[in-house]
Amino acid sequence: MPAQDAYDAVIVGGGHNGLVAAAYLARAGRTVLVLERLPATGGAAVSTRPFPGVDARLSRYSYLVSLLPRKIVDDLGLTFHVRKRTVSSYTPTERDGRPTGLLVGGGADRTRASFARLTGGDREYDAWLAFYDMTRRVAERVFPTLTEPLPTRDELRARVADDRAWQTLFEDPIGVAVEDTFRDDLVRGVVLTDALIGTFADAHDPSLRQNRCFLYHVIGGGTGDWDVPVGGMGAFTDALADAARTAGAEIVTGHEVTRVDTDGQRADVTFTTASGEGRVAARHVLVNASPRDLSALLGEEPPPPAEGAQLKVNMLLKRLPRLRDTSVDPREAFAGTFHIAEGYGQLASAYGQAAAGELPAVPPSEIYCHSLTDPTILAPDLVERGYQTLTLFGLHTPARLFRDDNDAARAALLKSTLAALDAHLAEPVEDVLATDADGRPCIEAKTPLDLERDLRLPGGNIFHRDLAFPYAQEGTGRWGVETRHANVLLCGAGAVRGGGVSGIPGHNAAMAALDA
Numbered sequence: 001m002p003a004q005d006a007y008d009a010v011i012v013g014g015g016h017n018g019l020v021a022a023a024y025l026a027r028a029g030r031t032v033l034v035l036e037r038l039p040a041t042g043g044a045a046v047s048t049r050p051f052p053g054v055d056a057r058l059s060r061y062s063y064l065v066s067l068l069p070r071k072i073v074d075d076l077g078l079t080f081h082v083r084k085r086t087v088s089s090y091t092p093t094e095r096d097g098r099p100t101g102l103l104v105g106g107g108a109d110r111t112r113a114s115f116a117r118l119t120g121g122d123r124e125y126d127a128w129l130a131f132y133d134m135t136r137r138v139a140e141r142v143f144p145t146l147t148e149p150l151p152t153r154d155e156l157r158a159r160v161a162d163d164r165a166w167q168t169l170f171e172d173p174i175g176v177a178v179e180d181t182f183r184d185d186l187v188r189g190v191v192l193t194d195a196l197i198g199t200f201a202d203a204h205d206p207s208l209r210q211n212r213c214f215l216y217h218v219i220g221g222g223t224g225d226w227d228v229p230v231g232g233m234g235a236f237t238d239a240l241a242d243a244a245r246t247a248g249a250e251i252v253t254g255h256e257v258t259r260v261d262t263d264g265q266r267a268d269v270t271f272t273t274a275s276g277e278g279r280v281a282a283r284h285v286l287v288n289a290s291p292r293d294l295s296a297l298l299g300e301e302p303p304p305p306a307e308g309a310q311l312k313v314n315m316l317l318k319r320l321p322r323l324r325d326t327s328v329d330p331r332e333a334f335a336g337t338f339h340i341a342e343g344y345g346q347l348a349s350a351y352g353q354a355a356a357g358e359l360p361a362v363p364p365s366e367i368y369c370h371s372l373t374d375p376t377i378l379a380p381d382l383v384e385r386g387y388q389t390l391t392l393f394g395l396h397t398p399a400r401l402f403r404d405d406n407d408a409a410r411a412a413l414l415k416s417t418l419a420a421l422d423a424h425l426a427e428p429v430e431d432v433l434a435t436d437a438d439g440r441p442c443i444e445a446k447t448p449l450d451l452e453r454d455l456r457l458p459g460g461n462i463f464h465r466d467l468a469f470p471y472a473q474e475g476t477g478r479w480g481v482e483t484r485h486a487n488v489l490l491c492g493a494g495a496v497r498g499g500g501v502s503g504i505p506g507h508n509a510a511m512a513a514l515d516a
Contacts, residue, residue, distance in 0.1 A: 001273070002280050003250055007031045009513060010269045010282035012257045012297070013492065015043025018288030019240035019251075020506030021491045021513075023076045026247035028514055033280060034249060035271055037256035041241050043288075044455050044462070045501050047234030047377070050444050053437025055379035056316050058389060059233040059370065061446075061455065062462075066220030066227055067502035069147055080239040082227035083373050088336030091190050092325055092424035093118075093343065099324035099424065102186055104128075105336055119184045127181050131191070132218075134165050139219035142470065146497050146504050150472040150480045170469060174211045175203025178344070188344035193337075193366060193395070194218060198462045200309035200398045202351050203344075212467040216499055228373045233501070240503075260285050260297040264486040284487045284513045288506070290464040291494040293456065294483070308448035308460030309354075311365070311394030311413055316434040316442035319386045320369065322426040334369035334390070341420045342366065342395075350396040359401055359409060363417045365394040387434060392417065399448035399459045406449045414445045464494030472496075479512040481505060489513060 009025050011018045014036030026032045040046070044061040065082060072078075088105025095118065103114040115125035141159045145151055151159065160166050168177040174195050182188045192203055195214035203210060221227070229236040241251060255278075259270040267285045271278050287294045295302040320330040341350070341364045350360035371378055371389045378387055394417055402409045422428050433441040448460020458464060468480075473496070476482070480496030481489045491509030492498060498505045 001278060002033050002252060004031075004280075006281040007033045008282070009033070009284045009286060010035065010267070010280055011286045011288060011491070012260070012269070013037075013043065013288030014041035014241070014251060014253065015288050015492065016045045016237050016240055016501055016503060017491050017493070017506035017509075018043075018286065019237065019244050020072060020076070020503040021286050021288070021510040022244040022249040022251070023240065023247050024507060024510035025513060026244060026249040027076070028510075030513075032244070032249040033282075034244065034251040035255040035257050035269070036251065036253045039253050041251060041253065042234060042237035044457070045233040045237045047232035050314060051316060051434075051436040051442040054316060054382075054434065054442060056382060056387070056389060056442075057232050057234070057377045058314050058316075059377075059391070060314060061312065061451070062233055062501050064227065065229055065233075065236060065501050067216065067500040067504065068221075068227070069143070069502070069504065069507075070221070071147055072503045072507055076240070076243045078239045078243055080235050081230040083230060088332075089190060089339060090328060090333035090336065091186055091339040091342065092323065092333075093186050101325050101328065101424075102190065103328055103332070104190070106332065115187075118186065124182060124184050124187050128187065131177075131181050134162070134168070135218045137162065138165050138169060138215075139221075142215070143219045143221065146470060146502075147507050149478050150470070150476060150496065153469075153471045156471040169211055169215055170208075173204040173206065173208060174214050178203060185344045189342045189347055190339055192344060192347055193339060193342050193364075196347065196395050197393065198308060198310045199467070200307065200351075200354070200396060203348070207466075209466050212469055215469070216467060228370065230374050230376055232370075232374070232377045236501075257297060259299070260287075260488065262298075262485050262488055267487055282487075284489065284516065286489045286491045286509045286513065288492045289456070290458045290492060291490065292458045292464075294488075294490055298485070298488070303465065306458040306461040306465045307399045308451060308457060308462060309396060309398040310448065310460070310462065311363070311392070311397045311417065312446040312451070313390075313392035313394070313414065313417070314444050315390040315392070315429070317388050317390060317429075317432045318434050319432055320388050321429050321432050324424055324426050331372060334367060334388075335372045336368070338367040340365045340367065340417075340424070347396070354396045354398055354401060357401070359413050359416070360396055361416065362420050363394050363413060364396060365392050365417055365420070367392045367421070392421075397447070399452070402447045402449045406447060410445055410447050410450075413447075462493070463499035464492055467499045468496045470497045477512070478515070479508040481509040481512050487516070
């Protein structure tokens with residue numbers, strides 16, 4: 001139970017954003033209580049050993065901290081380390097009856113040669129360089145604003161200072177630029193994938209939700225780099241919890257908040273535990289949960305339903321599988337992003353099938369081998385024996401497809417997803433799966449409904465709701481975390497400038513509370 005009856009700030013939820021907010025507020029001298037319903041903190045940013053009897057500590061749900069600003073690490077004195085994940089990709093395909101693919105990485109000369117071999121010349125590679133030079137410039141200018149008060153739309157446009165880039169990313173559907181810039185179907189698809197991770201949309205969706213997703217995937221750190229925490233995501237959130245406690249915050253687990261009552265000046269927070277119900281008072285309440293959960297706590301009308309659209313698969317292998325394309329080493333192919341069935345036409349077909357209520361026949365997905373970047377997630381004996389992890393993220397699988405029979409749909413989708421991968425391997429991936437202590441293959445799959453059940457992500461949406469462009473919009477307030485109640489703030493992924501493992505909503509909610 002909490003140590004006292006009243007606090008300056010009560011934080012609902014001990015996910016990474018809640019812990020960031022707790023650390024900032026406690027360091028500023030505020031009394032802080034974090035109430036977490038689960039037995040441990042971390043939320044979706046945790047490490048677990050999902051396979052019985054196997055000492056492999058996987059980042060079960062999220063695995064990158066590419067959006068985490070260095071400012072937060074330095075401000076809070078976080079004691080954890082990251083390694084740069086290889087910013088590269090390999091996309092296998094078949095051309096003229098032979099296995100080939102597009103390798104981005106291994107140096108400029110090798111990448112140019114791969115483009116030329118696939119597309120027949122230098123045009124696509126030159127267009128690639130120009131396009132990503134544009135996104136790099138946007139990243140350098142936009143990323144620093146994410147921990148500042150929200151700029152207006154015009155102010156952010158002035159920061160971008162590039163009318164063509166603004167039109168490409170903020171005005172026109174991203175499909176327009178992809179089709180105008182690139183000619184090769186596979187190259188177009190590789191570019192488009194960053195617009196579709198966890199976002200169910202067509203390249204030309206007029207809502208521009210795909211543009212907003214693309215923007216957040218290319219601006220990380222102001223460079224677009226992808227960082228992996230050494231020891232897995234749990235090492236990162238453990239460091240946050242340590243920083244919050246060291247600063248004086250109180251963190252209690254197994255406490256589920258059920259109601260928040262506020263008059264705008266003072267709030268009462270009701271919670272339940274295994275032993276009964278309790279209540280604490282607070283000047284500010286910061287809710288590290290979805291906007292849907294926030295409305296439920298306040299007894300208000302919920303926002304429109306959210307929907308996730310991804311399949312998450314974790315695997316442990318005895319070794320990496322051999323590729324049909326023998327010109328590429330599997331360690332190189334899986335060190336970055338391994339794209340499966342993600343040509344431009346394939347993505348459009350999968351979207352069309354899912355929009356019609358059908359599981360995609362050839363599901364698009366991408367894979368990453370975390371243990372190549374950070375082998376510390378595996379026990380030394382597994383490393384010595386050559387074991388590796390694979391994390392697969394499937395696209396265009398909205399929650400609606402699983403509502404009738406989640407188990408059957410999960411099994412069918414996993415089967416077709418692995419078949420799409422096997423089409424580019426020289427051996428079935430099942431043949432190299434490790435087995436657990438009970439002799440079962442080391443593979444687990446999570447649908448949007450599984451994520452909703454496990455983590456209370458609304459509709460399994462990893463962003464809590466559609467991402468928003470990082471500028472002020474109607475009702476967003478100074479920091480993008482404000483609600484209609486002056487002393488209740490949203491500090492989860494559903495805040496403006498939320499989504500991803502970034503700590504940005506936690507930072508911004510803390511700043512809003514300190515401003516009050």
